[in-house]
Amino acid sequence: MSVRVRFAPSPTGYLHVGGLRTALYNFLFAKKHNGTFILRIEDTDQSRKVEGAMENLIATLKWAGINFDEGPDKDGSHGPYIQSQRLSIYKEHAEQLIKNGKAYYCFCTAERLEEVRKQQSLQGLDPKYDGHCRTITIDEARRRIQSGESHVVRMRVPDEGEVKFTDMIRGDVSIQNKILDDQVLLKSDGYPTYHLAVVVDDHQMEISHVVRGEEWLPSTPKHVLLYQYFGWDVPKFAHLPLLLNPDKSKLSKRQGDVAVEDYRSKGYLKEALVNFVALLGWNPGDEREIFSLDELIKEFSFERVGKAGAVFNIEKLNWMNQQHIKLKSTEELLPLVRPLIQEKGWKVPDAYVRQVIGLMKERVVVLGDFVGGCPYFYQDPTLYDEAARAKNWKPESAEQIMKLAGKFESLTQFDAATIESALRSTAEEFKIGAGKLIHPLRLALSGVANGPSLFHMAEVLGKDAVLRRIGNAIERLR
């Protein structure tokens, strides 16, 4: 059997990191088995529709490197891939169920439904549709519809028996029919609910494995029942453990960033985010942790996906981002850093940025650190860190640095080696340790107490900037 899987988000804004992982697992599984990965847009709730959300979703998936084979803008002869364009299909299927007695028209108003639920909870019963419209004959129903009465279609769930299915991650799951609700399948506006739409689409699109979040586990029995009603083969299911907030509730906004775009704009590499999210619930079975997308494809399997929810731990993501940055060449980093410098309005040539990247690469966590973490590479310092000044700038420093500047001036070759020897010889002349010059010079050049190797930093800055900054510092730090 060929593998066909799908990621089916609803376009309500941005791509959630939980969604990213669901999409990723689907993608990895498809690629691993030479299968097909499909993107389907589930926009059956008109009230939640957000303009541009679908384009955004597609762009973000593309950014992450999770490419789909079939989808809204990639026809694969199983479309359309946007549910709002498939309304007639759902309607036909709902009617088929009605004809077979597996579904029925319901005319209950929202008010009545609410009242019923209220009464039930008052009596300590489960809130559930009371079957009020179950016995209305099709003829009568048609008359009422003809006269313009608002209605929905509900599935008829048997009162007895149970539904069983096997989940690739959780094993056998079963549930009693009697606790299942007569789920609405077709809403009064003619749109299907999720439950009808997924089943119909997954079947028509020949989905072999339904891989989705654990929040769907409780409604899966209804879906299985629908497959049976239609006489269709049931696909395999894999319900992924949830991604959690630090307090263990389902990962949500208000407790941190959940949008993939947020992490992107904060300077996380797609490689790091994908790698990190892959390891939330899955592991390779050995102690490797850093993976490329291709390696993930090679290693992935549902047997190694865990059952328990996983807290989204930003500290580990930070570490992983560092690792992936270090894995990248300066040339690969350049186009990622360049726009950030542009944003600040700073103008420096590529050759210069390459040198900065070279020096900063080992000490950066997010891409922004190449810029905001070392502004002194782009601008003369105007403020000097107070603590550093108190610690490193002594009354005699000005004279010593002045002397050093004199030596710098006469250097024909201004590189890390010549800078270092000039500094060391100056220190000797004053009979002080090199540190007594290094620290104040660093303060003068960068305005702060720490950063990359001072001599290399000075080399990158260049002689003119170094002399100018020394002059400024002596003026301002007196």
Add this chain to the structure above:
RNA sequence: GCUCCCGUCGUCUAGGGGUUAGGACACGAGCUUUUCAAGCUUGUAACACGGGUUCGAUUCCCGUCGGGAGUACCA
């Protein structure tokens, strides 16, 4: 409430009838060092609880507790 799912260091996890319960992040210490990082070495830290089964359970079974999800004309 009811239904379903889950339960190994603070977090991500490996393991599985007999182990010094392993790794990673974070945290502490040390080394290195012109600073800060990085790197290397190292330390602290876990099988939720109670019953079984068994010569032996963290591992298998049951219960309890705890957590989560679902319970919509939202997905």
